[in-house]
Amino acid sequence: MKLFTATELLLAAAAPIHAAYTWQNVKIGGGGGFVPGFVFHPKTKGVAYARTDIGGLYRLNSDDSWTAVTDSIADNSNWSKWGVDAVALDPQDANKVYAAVGSYTNSWDPNNGAIIRSSDKGATWSSTSLSFKVGGNMPGRGTGERLAVDPANSKILYFGARSGNGLWKSADGGVTFTKVSSFTAKGSFAPDPSDTNGYNNDPQGLTFVTFDSTSGTTSGATSRIFVGTADNTTSSLWVTEDAGTTWSAVAGQPGTYFPHKGVLQPTEKALYLTYSDGTGPYDGTLGAVYRYDITARTWKNITPVSGSDLYFGFGGIGVDMLKPGTIVVASLNSWWPDAQLFRSTDSGTTWSRLWEWTSYPNMNLYYSQSAAKAPWVKTGFLDVDTKDLGWMIESLVIDPFDSDHWLYATGLTVFGGHDLTKWDTTHNITIQVLADGIEEFAVLGLASAPGGSELLAAVGDDSGFTFASSSALKTSPQKPWMDPIFSSSTSVDYAGASVKNVVRVGNTAGTQQVAVSSDGGASWNIYYGADTSMTGGTVAYSANADTILWSTSANGVQRSQYSSSFTSVSSLPATAVIASDKQNNTVFYGGYSSTFYVSKDTGSTFAKAGALTGATAVRDIVAHPKIAGEVWVSTDVGIFRSTDYGASFTKVSTALTNTYQIALGLGSGSNWNVYAFGTGSAGPRLYGSGDTGATWTDIQGASQGFGAIDSCKLAGSSNTAGQVFVGTNGRGVLYASGSLSSGGTGGSTTSTTTTSRTTLSTTTTKATTTITTTSKVATTTTKATTTTVKTTTTTSASGSTPTGTVPQFGVSEGFS
Template identity: 35%
Template sequence: MRRRTFTASVGAAAAAAAVTAGTLPAWAREEGGRGGDAYVWRNAAVNGGGFVPGIVFNETEPGLIYARTDIGGCYRWQEDSRTWTPLLDWVGRDKWGWSGVVSMATDPVEPDRVYAAVGTYTIDWDPNNGAVLYSDDRGDTWGAAELPFKQGGNMPGRGMGERLAVNPADNAQVYLGTPSGNGLWRSVDHGRTWAKVESFPNPGNFVVDPSNPTLADNQGVIWIDFDQIGGKIYVGVADPADPLYVSEDGGATWQAVPGAAEALGSADGNRTIPKQSAVDNTNGYLYVVTGYDPGPYNGAPASGDGGRIMRLATQTGEWTDITPAYNPRGVIPGFGGITVDRQNPGTLMASTCNNWWPDEILFRSVDSGATWSLSWDYAEGQDRHDRFAMDSSGSPWLSWNGEDQLPQYAVKHGWMIEALAIDPHDSDRIMWGTGATIWGTESLTQWDAQGDLIGEVEAGQRVPLPVEQFTVGVRAEGIEETAVLDLAALGGTLVSAVGDVGGFVHTDLDRAVPMIDTGWSTGTSVDFAQANPDIVVGTGNVHGNEKGHVGVSTDRGKTWRNAAPVEGVPGDGHGGTVAVTADGSRILWTPGDSEVTPVYSTDLGETWNPVQGLPAGAKIRSDRVRASVLYAFSGGVFYRSTDGGATFADTGATGLPTGAVEDFRAVPGHKSHVWLAGRGDEKEGIGGGMWRSKDGGATWKRIAVFETAESVGFGKAARRSGYPAIYTSAEIDGKAAIYRSTDGGSHWSRINDDDHQWAWSGSAITGDPEIYGRVYLTTNGRGIVYGDIAD
C-alpha cells in the first residue's frame, strides 16, 4: 500500500469511498462557489489504543474474522492486507451509543450474515435503548432491530460472552443474552425481530456493587453455546447459585444443569460466575472459565483464587475441575478467555484476566485440560523465561515509553485479556485482545514443540530449559479506537491529545508512532506557537506527583520535557487546557477540575505565576497574530489579556451562553478574530451554535444557521487572499455533521455524509495550514479522522 504523507495527493483509489455534500439548502450549497466537494476519509494511524473485548472467527469460511470494541464500533479482517475495516462509521450522533458493541456473531451456515448487539451504557449516560444490527453482506450494510432495553458495550462485564449466538442447526435462530434482568431473547428470522424467551427461567442476579451506579447492574444472561453432538443449547447466567441452563428440545424448555452451582458458582469461598465457554464437539466437552468479578478491570479477591476452568462432559453430565495447578504469581486472579482448537479438539487455551504484575499468562493444554503449560514462568527468584517474543513495531507506543524491569516487560502480553481465539481453520493462528491492542501469531503450534520452560535439578532448584521462541506481533492495523480530545495541525506535523494513551506527533499519517514522552495517562490539550511552530505545548492527566502536567517541546514535537508542577494542583488527573502565545514566549495553563486559578510561565514552564483576573477553570486561547493578546471564557464571560496573559479583564461582551460553550479558537493570520462554538442556553433565552468576533471578543455576531456547535477550527484558505477555511462539528436543521465555510462564514456546506459520521466527533477540529480542504477531527472511539477533497 502506498504510504500517504502530509504532502501526498489524494487518489481516487483510496480505501474509503468518496462522499458528497448531499441535498442541502441554497445557503449550504453555494459556499462561495466551492460547495459540494467530494471527500475521502481516513485515519491517522495509531493501531489500537483501546479495549478489544471480542474476536470472532467464522467457523465455515477461512479468513472471515470480526473484532468488537467497547466504544469504537466493530471491524472485519481483510486477509489480503492483514488489516481491519471499520463497519459502523455510519452511526450518527443521534444513536452514538450504537458504537459500543457488546457482542458479535457470524453465521456458520451462511457466512455473509453477521450480527452485532450494540448499546454503550445500561445507565442513563446513554439516552437510547440498544439494538441488534444485522447484515447480509458481512457488515458492508446493516439493518437495525431496536430493543426495548439498554445494552452495555462499555459497562462492566463487556468482555464476557459471546452474548449473541447463531444456532448452527437452524441459522434463522439467533439468541441474545441480556443484562439488567431482561433475560434471554431470540430471533427466528435472522435478527429482524426479537422476542423474549418466556420459558427461560433465570435472568441472573449478580451485581458487583449495588452502591455504585456503574457497578450496580445485574450482569444477566452471559453467553449461549451449542453442543452439536447431542443437539443441546447451553446458556450461562450471572447467578452463582444457578449459573448454567440447558435445553434439549431446541429452546422450548430449559433446565438447570446438575452440579453447575458447585462447579461454577464458587471458588475458595468466593462467589463466581461463568464468564465464557467453548465447546469441543468432537470429544463432547463444554469448557467454562469463571471469575469472581465480571471484569475487565479487577484482579483477584482479597483472599483465595478468583476463578476456575471447569469441564462438563456433555453426554454424561460429569464435571471435572481442570484449573491449572500452578501460576507463577501463586494464585489465579480470575480467568478471561477460553478457546478450543477446532482442528485439534483436545487442544485448548485460556487467559488470566488482570494478572497485573508482572504480566498476563496464557495457558495451553493438549490433553483436554488434564495438564497445562504456560506462556512464561520463573526460574530461580524472578528470572523470567518466555515462549515467545513480543514484536510491537506495528504499534511502537505499546512500550509506553518504558523499559524492561524484569520480570515486568515494557511490552506486555497485555491486560484485560478476554478476547482469545484460535483460528478454527488454522491451528497456527491465534489472536487475543487486550486493553490496548490485538496480539497474534501464525506460529502457535511451535509452543508444543518447545517442551517445558523450566526444569528441576538437585535440591529443587528451578532452571530454565532452552526453547526456540516464536514471535507474537501486533494484529491491530486498521483498528482505531482511541478517544481523542484535542489536535494541533502545524503543517506537516499533527499533534494530538488522546485518552488513555497520552498523545502522538505524526509526520506521516500512515505510520503508527511512539506516544509523547510526558507521562500523561490521558492527554487533554495541545497548542503551538503560530509564529514559531517549533514550540509545542500540551497537558494531560497524570498519576501521582512525580511529573508536571504540562509538556513542552522546542523541536516541533520530536522531544519533550515536563514543566514544573504547580503548587496546589493534585497529581492525579487535572490535565486541563494549555495555550502558548503566538511567539512562543509564554505558556498559560488552566488545571482541570481544580480550585487553582490559571497560571502563566515566561520561561517555558520552569516557573509559574498566577494569572490575575480569571476564575479557576477558565479556558484560555492565544491570538494567532499578536503575541501579547490572549482570550479566555468562563461562565458566560469573555476575557482578554493584552500583557501576555499576566492579567485578564472582562470584555463586556453580552449574548454569549453562560455554561454551554464547547470550544473557541482564534483565527490564524487575522488579529482579534475569534470564533466560539456552543449549545446555547434556553433559560437565558440564548440560542446555540456559533458566534464570531472581529474585535477581540468585545462584540459578537451569532451565526444563526447553527442550532448547536461543538468545535471550530481553521485551515488553508481556498484562495490566496481569502479567509481561512472554517470547519465545525455542528448541527443544522437537526443534522449533526461536519461543515465547512470558505468565505468567512457566509455560506456553509456539509463535507461528510451518512456513511461517515463516527458516532460523535465534537471535542476538537482543525484544518491543515498547508493543504486546502484537509480537515482533522476528533472522535470518541474511532481515533483521529482526517478528510481530503477527492481528486
C-alpha cells in the first residue's frame, strides 16, 4: 500500500475531476449549413472529406453518412479552427489529411490561421501555426482547393493564402511553411474595398492550387502546377513548369471573370475551369466554363449556355476520372427559379440540362428528389420554395472510383446520388439528401420543458426544431418550425406552469417575428401582438402563458399580454438579459451590467433587487423549473443564487468564475443539477454540479470542443436525469448524460451583501419522403438572407450576451 505525501494529497485535491460524459449530436440531420468543398482520395476508394465554413471537417463513411473529425481541436481559445478554408489529401497515403483552418481574416478572429495534419484520417491532429489569418467563413470560401499535396512527393504541400499573403510551401509534410518568393501574384479582389468592418474589404488571395500529375518531375517534385488567383484579368491563372522555381501567367487565358475551380483530367491532359463575375458564395450573375488543353496550350470556351440563358456564374465542377470527357457543372447562384446543372460527355462540346422550360411557367424535371434521411428539408424547404436544387453550389464532385456516385452542396444541405450515369440514358436521376451526420447548425437558443418537450432548439438559417422526447433525439425531425418559418429563430421559452405553451422570436425584419405554440412546439401560429419592425434578441414567457417579455435586438425590452401590441418596458435597459419565474405568473427577472431587476406585475415595471457583489456583467438568468422564487444568475465573477425572488443573493462557489450560459437540469432523485460555462480548475469549459453549486466537475473533457464558450447555448434536461444539451456555433446541438455528486473541484459557499425586498407569493393559477414529379410550375417564393459569424468576447460592459451575428453578408450557414 502506497503512502501519499502531504504534497501529493494537495495536488490530487486540486486536480480537476472529469466525469465520464460521452458527447453525441442531437440528430437534426440534413447538414444545415454551407459545405464549400469536397475532396475524394484519388487512389483509394471510399476516402473523402467535406469541409464546412464554421463546423469543421467531416469524413465520409461507407453508408453515405459523415463523421465529424475536428471536434477536439476547437476549444474556447481555438474556436476559429472550425472554419475550414481548404482541405488536401496525400495521393500516396490515404491516411493523411491536411486542412487550412481559421474563420476570419479581420478583427473578429483574434487568432492566426493554421495548417492541421493527421496521419490517421482525422482521429488525431497536429497543428502548424501560420503568421497570418485564414478565412474559412470569409467571402470566396467556396473556391479552391487552396491547399494541395504534391502527387509525386508527399513532403511537399502548397497553400494559397488570402489577404495578399501569396503562395506558401512546405517541404517537410506540413510541419513548416515558407513563402514562395518567386510567386508574386496576390489575388487583389475584394468585394467592397470601402467596407470598414473588414469582412468585404479584404483581398481574397489565391483561389486554388492544382498539380499536373502528368507533367513528370523536377528534382523529385511535380514539374507543372497551376494556381488561380482572385483576379478577373488575363493573369488570374498561373503556371510553373519547373516545380515552383519560376512562374508565369498562362498564355491566352480569358480575363473577364474570376476563376473558382481548376480540376485536372489526367487522361485528357486537360484542365477544366469554372468562372464567375463574383467570387461567391452568394453572388455571380455571369460566368463561363473553359477547357485548357495542356499539351496544345489552347483554350476552349465550353460554357453550356449563352444569351438570355446565361444569367449566373459557375461554381462547382465534377470531372469523371473513369470516363474522360464527362463533366458536370453547376450554376453558382440561380436565385430563380432554381439552380441549373449541366452534363457533358464530350469534353464540353455539347451539354444537357437537369431541367428545362416547356411552356412557361411549366418545367420538365429530369430528376426525382428524396429527403428520406432528413424529412424536414422537404417539408420546410423543397415543398415551399422554387429552389429544389439549391443555391451557392461551389462544391460538386464525382467519385473517382464510381461514375454513378456524386455529391454537391448548397447553402442548406448536401445533395447527391448513386445513379448519375442515368443522366446519359434515361435522363432521369435520383437526387438524395446525403448530409447524414453533418450537423453544421448555429444554435441560438435551447430549452427543455419539465413534463413537456425534451428539447426546443432555435437555430440560425433553418428556423428551429422540436424534439418531443429523449428518444426523438436520434431521429431527424419531420419538419422545422413553420407557420411561420423564420430564417433564424434567436430565442425560445416555455411557460413553466403550462409547459405545452411555447414562444419563439426571429430575426427577419418586415414580418412578425414572434410565434407561439400550444402543443409543445409541434405546431405554431403567428403572435399578432408583434409588429413587423422588431426582431432578434431573447424572449421570456410568463408561467401561465399570458405575457411575453421580449428583449429585442434594436427596440429595447418590450411586453405584450393577452396578444395585445407590444409596448416598451422603460424600467429595463435595452438588451437586458431577461427570464420569467417558472411557477409564479406575476414575476419576471432582468439583468444589465451589475444590476439585477425584478418585476412583480408581469413585466410591466421592474425595480432593482439584490446585489451581485463584485459583478459587472450579467450574462444569463435561469429560474428553477419547479420552484417559485429560485433564480440563478451568471456573471463575470461567477454564479449567484437566490431563493427569495432575487431579494438577496449568495455566490454559490469561488471555484467557477467568469461564467456565461447556465442551466438547471433534472438530477438524481429529487435533486436538480446545475450546468455552467465558465472558468474552473480545468480552464474555460463546461462544468456541472450536483450539490447546488457547492462543487463543480468538468463534464466537457479534453477531447470534446464546443468552440468559444461565450457563444454556446445550454439547457439541462427537465425530463431525463443527468442529461445536458450544448448548442454550438456551427456543430449543432451536442448532448450527453452522466451522474454528478458532491466532492468535485468547488469551494465553500460564500455569502454576499443583500438588499431586502418584499417576499412574493406563488400563484398557481411518415418516415420516407420522396419527390417524383416530372413537371413543375415555377413560383417566385424567396427568403431573406442572414449570416452567422463569431466574435470572441470575454466581458460584456452592458451585461448582454454577444449574439455573434452581423447583418446581411449573405448566407453563412446557408438559408436563402
